[in-house]
Amino acid sequence: MKGTILLVCLLAGLQAFCQNAPTERQLIENTIELYFDGWATGDSAKLGRAMHASCFLKNYREGKFTSFSKSQYLGLFKPHDRPKNLRTNIVALDITNNMGSAKVEIINERETFTDYFNLMKTTEGWVIADKVSTRTPHKTNGTQAQKETVLDGLKRPWSIAFLSEDEVLISEKEGDLIKYNLQKKEKIRIKGFPTDLEDGLDGFGDNTGKFEVLTDPDFKTNKYIYLSYAAKAAAGRTTKIVRAVLENESLQQIKVLFVAEPYTDQRVHYGGGMLFGADGKLYFTIGERIFTEKDEPGIPIAQNVEDKRGKIYRINPDGTIPKDNPDFGNKATPGLYATGIRAAQGLTRDLHTGKIWFSEHGTHQGDEINVLKAGANYGWPMKTTGKYRYAEFAPKEIPGNSYTEPVWSWLQTVAPTGVHVYWGTEFAAWNRNLLVGGLSKGSVWRLVIEGETVKSAEELFTDDRVRIRKVIQSPSGKLYLLSDEVNGKLIRVKNGGV
Template identity: 50%
Template sequence: MLFELAVIAAMATAQVDTTTVATGLRRPWSMAFLPGGDFLVSEKEGGLVRVSPEGTKHPVAGMPADIDNVVANRGDNSGLFDVVLHPDFTSNRRIYFTYAARGADGSTTRLATARLLDDRLVEFRSLFEATPRSAERVHYGGGLLIDDRRHLYLTVGERHFREGSNPPLPVSQDPADRRGKIYRFTLDGEPASGNPDFGANAVPGLYALGIRAAQGLAQEPGGGRIWMSEHGTHRGDEVNVLRPRANYGWPVHTSGRYRDAGYRPQALPGAIYTAPAWTWMDRTVAPAGLVVYSGSQFPEWRGDLILAGLSTGSLLRLDVEGDRILGEEPLLTGTRLRNVKQAPDGTLYLLTDEDDGRLLRLERRP
């Protein structure tokens, strides 16, 4: 009963509308806010595009030759993923981005960096590859975040469509396997000092494990908590607080149902599992990008999570108190949403997951 009351209390805040800033984007995945007001948008089935506030698009040249962005069907997760700016972008023009990198033996999640000069990438450098490559084209992860201490976080999915494709010790539970993990690096791509110790054979840079398909990362203003969204299977979508050395349980512990009904995974000896802050048992949300709101346009939302959902085409507000989520409020429905970002001036922008994708600005309805 207390939970039900909390959910009801979270309802009935501001009413919203959207204004279209740009159209014709090829399933946009993420965006970064450039000095001067332009947007740098990553297209899952395209490349990087600089978009003006008036909606004019300028493709960025120099994308890596091994990007696997020819998507066979809606269930194909391959493509270009997240993009973030270096904290000193104004002086060094450096960006970080993730994508599905192809090779003769399949594809893998790659973290790369380059400099953006005159709508062209130069000085490309690969920082991390989540090998081994796989012929499966799902669950790459690819979420990025640079925190207030200049650490670079990366999400990598477990890369299996069916749970039974795992070895006896699932890849996301194995510290020596690069898949199904969260990493924390320096801005040069080295393991960050102070990272947890997962043992002698652990992948360098490992920060947390037990991940299925996490994409969204967002930090509270002022160096607060980092929140993470994760896709479940047959429901079981989650929002988590990112903690060092946490094991989020997949596939040993999940609130969703396995695709392989008889699957029984082997547990990592001595594992302690971190419960989600929020999970959806009644429906599939497919949570993607999220942001901790701190703007002035919607003061009643400050400190809450605003989350984009792919499955039901929803924009949700999650009512946050400390490290707990008390309830949810639907803000928009009907269009698949890939991401939500807050601009430096506090404005919220959305990306729709469509062949003719749109960049939208969220407005308060009078």
């Protein structure tokens, strides 16, 4: 029996090790990052660790190659500060057995250089065997972002999902769920939306209506789509998450996955953002559903793990709860993944790292960008980078709580909504930048990120402001926006500098 228990423990430990062990791709990326960290700061020790003893490096400039041995190359470097606005991007990586090759772009504000690496796996790990560098700069595709309206007449559109390169689903907050063919210019209303939809309210600050529309990762096979919306009942309204089969332009086999009870008469902060993670789980946001802090109970809504509001959730696509979700205690709401949320709406996944980023509406200022982490408490309303609407609000400290700081916050009111990590070639200098739509300022923000740090921020379309609800790319990488207007638009963003 003891032997069996020992074997089980060893197997469990081995499984945990394998799950946490980095992949070969990650190990190669680590070597390349070590190289460029040394290159950017003149740290010859880091450069040396990344390179094999036999490594040769070649620079190409003005039609000529210049070769350096490892020792000659390292002798060229002296410590210096890291240049500002310098980024590296692994464009391509291929691995065959113990050999690898990588294409890497080095990008500054004006130009892009390209390095080609050959790597090999030794007993000491992955190291660079040789490198060819195109030291003659070529112009980066210009960042002359230009808007082109593809479709107008939308009723406060909230979300868009691509069925293919040419077909999209669009949820209108105050209208219909529609399917639109970008080539044929055909618009079809999807029938069968749940009858408890609340979208008939008017007045200042009303957030009710349809929210996110999201396709299943295996949509071509199972035809599943996911919807979030404001649902009504006798007691008021709340956020509901459902799954349906899209068949013959109709929603069928509707299954309720989550209801953010209690129903209340409040008309704000529903949340409703949804996303599939790299793990195949469904993540979604639920707002705290009150407008001012004076309405907070003794234990604030977003801090109470028994209250469904003011949280981010992670569930299986069928509504069941993953066994590896963080543990918030026996009384916690099932599916709970993160707390301390005020009014998060935008969610996006970095296709390179798998990290999930989300936007959060502040009060007066205090709008935030965060990286989603299991079990994290993002602080609301105990902490804010802005100002409380109710000036006298002074929350009592909750013993034992610790809070996750935002990655970025604005000193102005932006009202960030849809967020998207850009990938593609049309705007090469934007690769892996975070694009954030803003309702208040009516623009798009481009945040340059390294790891989990925002290095710089640029506001786009300042001469053509319109409330931006969503930023998204098509399967082939075309960039689109949704404008939150009574006459809402689907907008294609093109690069006029190409």
